[in-house]
Amino acid sequence: MQPITPLLLSVVVPLYNEEDNVALLTQKIHESLVGYTYQIIYVDDFSKDNTRKVIKGLNDDRVHLVELKKNYGQSLALAAGLDYAEGEYIITMDGDLQNDPSDIPQMLHFAVNEDFDVVTGIRQKRKDSLVKKIPSKIANFLVRRVTKLDIKDNGCALKVFTRDIAKELNLYGEMHRFITLLAHLEGAQIKQVPVKHHARHAGVSKYGLERVFKVVADMMLLLFIRKYFQRPIHLFGIFGVLMIILGIFINIYLLIVKLGLGEDIGTRPLLMFGMMFILAGIQLFTIGIVMELLIRTYYESQQKRPYRIKKVSVGGQTS
Numbered sequence: 427m428q429p430i431t432p433l434l435l436s437v438v439v440p441l442y443n444e445e446d447n448v449a450l451l452t453q454k455i456h457e458s459l460v461g462y463t464y465q466i467i468y469v470d471d472f473s474k475d476n477t478r479k480v481i482k483g484l485n486d487d488r489v490h491l492v493e494l495k496k497n498y499g500q501s502l503a504l505a506a507g508l509d510y511a512e513g514e515y516i517i518t519m520d521g522d523l524q525n526d527p528s529d530i531p532q533m534l535h536f537a538v539n540e541d542f543d544v545v546t547g548i549r550q551k552r553k554d555s556l557v558k559k560i561p562s563k564i565a566n567f568l569v570r571r572v573t574k575l576d577i578k579d580n581g582c583a584l585k586v587f588t589r590d591i592a593k594e595l596n597l598y599g600e601m602h603r604f605i606t607l608l609a610h611l612e613g614a615q616i617k618q619v620p621v622k623h624h625a626r627h628a629g630v631s632k633y634g635l636e637r638v639f640k641v642v643a644d645m646m647l648l649l650f651i652r653k654y655f656q657r658p659i660h661l662f663g664i665f666g667v668l669m670i671i672l673g674i675f676i677n678i679y680l681l682i683v684k685l686g687l688g689e690d691i692g693t694r695p696l697l698m699f700g701m702m703f704i705l706a707g708i709q710l711f712t713i714g715i716v717m718e719l720l721i722r723t724y725y726e727s728q729q730k731r732p733y734r735i736k737k738v739s740v741g742g743q744t745s
């Protein structure tokens with residue numbers, strides 16, 4: 427089949443303890459991208475097995491190995507790969523062979539010929555356990571309802587990005603699961619296509635029930651970022667002002683009761699509530715101002731990355 431584009435492709439794959447999968451995965455990527463110009467970027471997230479040794483033993487000039495100094499998690503490992511990637515189109519996928527590299531050409535068609543910024547897969551006939559399927563369905567439902575972005579499978583790792591969009595993504599926590607939503611917030615035009623899904627070839631799944639809570643927490647943070655990240659004063663400031671106003675009204679009422687009716691207000695719980703509302707309002711408003719300053723600092727310090735690379739090897743040789 428004739429290649430869809432002559433431009434360089436970067437296939438980014440985060441790895442953690444995938445020594446039994448990485449050689450076969452490399453072979454399948456080569457078979458799927460015959461005629462293309464591409465690089466395979468394996469980001470080793472401080473594996474405890476022989477993953478790095480197996481990759482170096484491939485002696486493949488198209489394979490780049492980025493070794494992280496410690497285990498940062500999948501999101502930062504993916505971020506390291508995206509930062510390293512040189513291609514005009516960047517493909518992401520998992521390293522457990524559940525994604526099928528043969529789906530990449532059809533996804534490239536939509537990115538190249540139909541000018542989509544992101545092409546994301548919808549896994550057909552998923553071969554995962556209920557422990558993975560149920561939280562995934564809940565997360566997909568919540569994203570659709572809250573953001574109005576109709577993405578049917580946010581958890582599918584197989585995606586094709588244009589270089590511009592991929593380089594703008596800031597990943598942390600478990601945010602790789604919402605990478606399509608992050609791209610949408612950057613203004614990306616998104617296409618969804620059905621892709622194949624296989625059972626894990628070898629190794630052990632890293633997904634456990636504890637990750638459900640991490641995903642929920644990161645989603646809440648993402649929704650906060652979507653609405654208030656650039657102007658947190660709009661959230662904290664408004665609540666702060668409302669609480670201050672409520673506290674002032676309570677104290678005005680108590681002042682009228684004291685001066686107009688001559689009643690004792692020193693022992694009334696309402697006096698305490700009035701003062702608490704004012705103090706809490708001032709604190710919230712102050713938090714909003716402080717966060718505004720932190721956000722300004724954040725935007726001015728984007729050159730610093732939250733991960734550390736130990737070394738990079740190309741074709742088994744340290745570069």
